[in-house]
Amino acid sequence: MFDEMLQMRPLPSVVRFNQIMGQVAKLKPYSAVVALYNRMSMSGIRPDVYSLTIIINCLCRLNTLINGLSVLGKFFKLGFEPNVATFNTLINGFLLHNREAEAIGLFAKMMEIGNCNPDVVTFGTLIKGLCRKGNNGAAIQLLRKMEEGACKPDIVVYSTIIDSLCKDTLAVDAVNLFAEMTSKGIAPDVMTYTSLLHGVCKVGEWKQARRLLNDMVITYNMLMGGYCLRGEMDEAKEVFDLMLSKGSMVGRIHDAQNLLSQMQGCGQLPDVQTFNVLLDDLCKNQQFPKAMELLREMKHKKLDLTIVSYSILIEGMCIAGKIEDARKLFCGLLSKGLQLDVRNTIIRGFFNNNEMSRAMVLIQEMVDRDFSADASTMELIVDLLSAEEGQVVYEKRNTTTTMERQRWCLQHLEIASGAPLT
Known part of the structure; x- marks a missing residue:
């Protein structure tokens, strides 16, 4: 399209070109x-x-700040006055190149000349840059300056400073600002x-954390309810997925399932990734009957279950010591032709449950089928060897494949036991 526009006569206005470049x-x-x-x-x-501001931004992001600054000369040559967007772009450029003093100086210049007042983007950009450097004091000073002027701070500005305070373990200051x-x-x-x-969890403020978590669930409900009422189902799903991805529902399965029901009641069917996160949370809380129920619901809704879904469930069972249940599920999937390799997970479950002989049988099966043990499983196998044999395996690591070392270990374990492992 850009080429076609350059061939037009008369040429299109600069606005059309700006749109494409933007x-x-x-x-x-x-x-x-x-x-x-x-x-x-x-x-x-x-x-x-607008054209020149776009170019300044691009040059700053290409690590050529000096070229970006030189574009300012074109402003004056063409009789233009830089606007607030131009200043914001330059301030961001200075911050990207760790030149905070010049960014603050340009901000002060804006305040001084008066005909190009900073907007919320100016303040937000500068505050974000200061917080990135851990300069929370200067960021809070800017916040106070915003509060005094006509450009009031928004949720983004407050959240940026709260996040920075929490990262610096200043949870009390963060809670007060909140x-x-x-x-x-x-x-x-x-x-x-x-x-x-x-932030509050990092410093052990568990009561405060629980209060915040309760408030958070209420916020999720209100947000999702509002989106559902307006028929904005994509937005409702985005809130739900964000909640799960941030781990906000860990240990609060009932709340998460209520929100899931709310989504479904509004006609929004969560995708398999959303269900997988819920499934993982159920398994981590050892709620396997509910996890199996959720798996059946996923099948009923004709979701395209992935290997991830089954792997989550099998790994959860192994961690909880339900090795036989994990093995049965695994064997059932194999009989249905599903290519799922969670043998390493099940082997580790057998080891952790002190069922060494069953672990070794599965390892032998892996060797027979040319599957390699992963690093953590191989470490468990080596631990069964004598110290001298373990040293041999260690010395072989750069000259042999994992499969070759695995076979060597099995042969020596068989010799030590005096009987075949299978």
Whole structure:
């Protein structure tokens, strides 16, 4: 399309070219955007403020900040005044190159000249850069400056500082800022809760963590309920998936299942990845009857069950010591022709359950079928050998394959036991 536009007579306005460059820049091939801009300029199309701002952004992200700054000269040459978006781009460029002092200096210049006041993006960009460097004090000072002026802080600004405070184990300060934010009517989002929850857990504030977790579940319910009422099902699913991906429902299976039912009641069927996360949580909490029930529900809904789904369940059973149940499920899947290799998981389960002979039988089966043990399983096998034999295996690691070392171990274990392992 860009080439076609350059061939048109008369040439399209710069706005059309800006739209294309802006879209390409979002995909992050910044050097391609610079090339498009150069072709546009060579064709005699005069850039505007937006064009030049796009190029400054691309040059800064290509680690050529000095070239980005040189574009400012074009502003004045063409009689343009940089706008707030231009300043925001330059501030971000300075921060990307760890030049915080110059970023702050440019911000101060904006405040000084008065005709290009910082907006919420300016403050947010600078606060994010300061927090990234652990300069929470300067970030909070900027927050106070926002509160004093016409540009009020939003949830993104507060969440950025709260997250930074939590990462620096300043949970008390984070909780106080959180309380201040909510008292001003700014509702926390999922990211705010997640940051704060991790922060208070890190310093052992378990009561505070439980209160936050309860509030978080209420927030999820309200968000999902609102999206469902408006028929915005994709957004409802996004909230649900975000909740699961952040581990916010660990140990709260009942709440997670209620939210899942709420989604389904609104006509939104979660995908297999969503079900897998729930399945994993059930297994980690050793709620295997509910996990099997969920698996049946997935089949009933004709979801395309993946190897991941079955692997989660088998691994959960092994960890809980339900090795026989795991083995039966595994054998049943093999009989149905499903190619699922969780032998390493089951072998480790046998080892952990002190069922060495059964573990060795399965290892022999792996050898017969040319499957290799993984690193952790191989370590368990080597532990069964004498110290001298273990040293031999260690010395062979650079000259033999895992399969060859595995066979060697089995032969010596068979010799030691005086009987075949199968």
